[in-house]
Amino acid sequence: MKTKITKKTILKFFGILLLILVLSVLILFAVVIGRTFTFKVNTELGQWENATTIYPSLSPEQKKQLLENLKVAVQIPTVSFSESKQNTTALQEFDLLLRRVFPKVFSSSLVQHEMVGNYSHLLTVPGSEADLEPYMLLAHIDVVPADEADGWDAPPFSAQELNGFIYGRGTIDNKQSVMGILQALEYLLERGYTPRRSFYIGLGHDEEVSGSQGAVNIVKLLKSRGVKLLYVLDEGLTIMDGVVDGLIGPGALIGVSEKGQATVKLSVSTPPGHSSMPPRESSIGILASAVARLEKNRMPNLFGHGPERATFEHLAHKFGWPYRMVMSNLWLFSSLLSGVLEGQPDTNAFVRTTTAVTMFNSGVKINVMPAYAEAFVNFRIHSSQTLQEVLKLIESTVSDERVKVEFVSGFDPLPISSYDEDTFGYQIIKKTVHDIFPEVTVSPGVCVGNTDSRHYTELSPDIYRFVPSWYKPGDSARFHGVNERISIQNYEEIVLFYFQLMQNSDIINLPGPRI
Numbered sequence: 001m002k003t004k005i006t007k008k009t010i011l012k013f014f015g016i017l018l019l020i021l022v023l024s025v026l027i028l029f030a031v032v033i034g035r036t037f038t039f040k041v042n043t044e045l046g047q048w049e050n051a052t053t054i055y056p057s058l059s060p061e062q063k064k065q066l067l068e069n070l071k072v073a074v075q076i077p078t079v080s081f082s083e084s085k086q087n088t089t090a091l092q093e094f095d096l097l098l099r100r101v102f103p104k105v106f107s108s109s110l111v112q113h114e115m116v117g118n119y120s121h122l123l124t125v126p127g128s129e130a131d132l133e134p135y136m137l138l139a140h141i142d143v144v145p146a147d148e149a150d151g152w153d154a155p156p157f158s159a160q161e162l163n164g165f166i167y168g169r170g171t172i173d174n175k176q177s178v179m180g181i182l183q184a185l186e187y188l189l190e191r192g193y194t195p196r197r198s199f200y201i202g203l204g205h206d207e208e209v210s211g212s213q214g215a216v217n218i219v220k221l222l223k224s225r226g227v228k229l230l231y232v233l234d235e236g237l238t239i240m241d242g243v244v245d246g247l248i249g250p251g252a253l254i255g256v257s258e259k260g261q262a263t264v265k266l267s268v269s270t271p272p273g274h275s276s277m278p279p280r281e282s283s284i285g286i287l288a289s290a291v292a293r294l295e296k297n298r299m300p301n302l303f304g305h306g307p308e309r310a311t312f313e314h315l316a317h318k319f320g321w322p323y324r325m326v327m328s329n330l331w332l333f334s335s336l337l338s339g340v341l342e343g344q345p346d347t348n349a350f351v352r353t354t355t356a357v358t359m360f361n362s363g364v365k366i367n368v369m370p371a372y373a374e375a376f377v378n379f380r381i382h383s384s385q386t387l388q389e390v391l392k393l394i395e396s397t398v399s400d401e402r403v404k405v406e407f408v409s410g411f412d413p414l415p416i417s418s419y420d421e422d423t424f425g426y427q428i429i430k431k432t433v434h435d436i437f438p439e440v441t442v443s444p445g446v447c448v449g450n451t452d453s454r455h456y457t458e459l460s461p462d463i464y465r466f467v468p469s470w471y472k473p474g475d476s477a478r479f480h481g482v483n484e485r486i487s488i489q490n491y492e493e494i495v496l497f498y499f500q501l502m503q504n505s506d507i508i509n510l511p512g513p514r515i
């Protein structure tokens, strides 16, 4: 049969031709013009004031000592099981450990130490120039549970050394920061350091179960004293290496915000009965379908609507061809990139509100129809959505009146801290990364997990979440998972990072832009 050439076919042909032409021009434009449409992100600052009076270095004896201290810290099982169940014996033991291994910190007349909420620590280090606004470093002592039977290569509280790594719960979340911060201060005090700018150190004992006793009470105490903070640095994002296709060299992501959360409980009640005469649908089946609908219908991909866009704009110049063209022209390629990012769990977490079914309980006996089934679903909310919007979407996706949806807890995404060239905290952290890791590119990011720092918003607008732990392929499974570990070299770098950060924070003014 012959195709008839109609007016419609001709118009269609020219339409397609026009589309191809427009696309070609746009791509050409993107290649030639490059980053015209992205922010100017790599202007360098001019000359920095030198505040490093003590060169960041470690002797062989110090390297041995700091490693021993970290190992003992990991061996104390400071596990938080729930808000009402924590290993308080271990928390007490941890307190004794800190006092034993950091004698200078705990005996220096310069450092004031207070226990808060029974097991959290607040240290105050007054600077010589009282009019400089103080900053604060945060970390947490507690860890999530760990079971060797889940497949650990070494017992989770052994701190065993394997191929240059220390294995154990807390090695990356977050005892490396607790011990790293105090170890750095210990060595600075040993070498006669006195800060110009005052600072605080807050070590929470219940971060993994909300921070309601530790961080919340530290904040209350500081507020009652009228403290305002120039910046806050807590655990969070890391140095990525080899986890983003096309990115040349490592990239440090400084968390300038963190996602919100919503936890909902879904439940179904049905009459119990004999399993030999079951109804068409059980409470378990109804609930399973609802949960499956939530997993299947993911929350929308919102890439580009939050600070994750800035992550790629800042890293764009470190991508090789053709990735650089894509990252430099998100106005054109945003949907292409977001499609790629949603393919992996760790990068997917950057582009949307995630849905995690974490608990499912039902049934009492194999021949009894369950009268009740319940599931808990934990959502991590993208920066551009609100808790209310997410709750509405959950209701409409579940959409089954037999399934009761109850709000358990939640909060909106955290405010976005500034990361421009005039922002002291961000620039000092960035400079410190460059001082200790010259090969690393620094970029803002969104922390996908939550931290104690979310309780500090009334004390400072500039809150950052970053630890210079190396994050390589396969490492995402170590957070709250099996084989959590840190390399010995990385722990030394972390101590040096805090050592240098404390000195860099004594800088009074940021340099102006390089002319």
Ligand SMILES: CCCCCCCC/C=C\CCCCCCCC(=O)NCC(=O)O
Pocket (backbone or CB within 6 Å): 173, 207, 208, 235, 236, 237, 238, 240, 243, 244, 311, 346, 347, 350, 447, 448, 449, 450, 451, 471, 479
């Ligand atoms: C540009 C995309 C790069 C993807 C690389 C992902 C990098 C992720 C790095 C670290 C993630 C770890 C989150 C750390 C904070 C976790 C704190 C925590 O456990 N809080 C409790 C909670 O959130 O429940």
Ligand SMILES: [Zn+2]
Pocket (backbone or CB within 6 Å): 140, 173, 174, 207, 235
């Ligand atoms: Zn943590």
Ligand SMILES: [Zn+2]
Pocket (backbone or CB within 6 Å): 144, 173, 208, 480
């Ligand atoms: Zn954690």
